[in-house]
Amino acid sequence: MNRQQRTLEQIRVLKSVYPDARCELHFANPLQLLVATILSAQCTDARVNMVTPALFAKYRTAQEFADSDPVELENLIRSAGFFHTKARHIRECCRLLVADHDGRVPRAMEELRALPGVGRKTANVVLGNAFGLNAGVVVDTHVARLSARLGMTRQTDPVKIEVDLMKLTPRDDWALLSHLLIWHGRRRCKARRPDCANCELRKICPRKLTPQTHLS
Secondary structure (H helix, E strand, O other): OOHHHHHHHHHHHHHHHOOOOOOOOOOOOHHHHHHHHHHOOOOOHHHHHHHHHHHHHHOOOHHHHHOOOHHHHHHHHHHHOOHHHHHHHHHHHHHHHHHHHOOOOOOOHHHHHOOOOOOHHHHHHHHHHHOOOOOOOOOOHHHHHHHHHOOOOOOOOHHHHHHHHHHHOOHHHHHHHHHHHHHHHHHOOOOOOOOHHHOOOHHHOOOOOOOOOOOO
């Protein structure tokens, strides 16, 4: 079994194990997902989901975020960490949405990446989950770790990891792939003590481990 065959089989198994795999950030529209993804930098999805209900109740449009009082916005997102920078990015991002996109979140990679606080990972999250567009693969810490452990890539740079994953997998699976790896990483293949003995991918994992062996 070559690397691509093994990757496709791993994806098949993960789809059966996690049929409900999805983005775990809570959102009701593309703007909310964009803001939540900006907040998720260096922060867990669970923490972001604790912050956003009050935030989205107060600010409902890009114009309202753009016009928000900086101190009020910072106080609402403080527990998500790096709140000065994130508040600035949200306000500046929404100003550009109003100025250049009639207050709407664009559906194109380059237009999204031109927004303050939005890199390729954030753009992929928004395109894949708000619009159902498979523009690329989201590479976060879970995806980087799991794709290496499962033998999908030897790269360490997120952009190069994404290129490898896009070459190995059908385009229709690009957005879903990140969710499958994230869910498996959180529930089974954890960073410090992966549950290898009970792992559904044990027979097709290139890292042959004994029950007493754990990856760091």
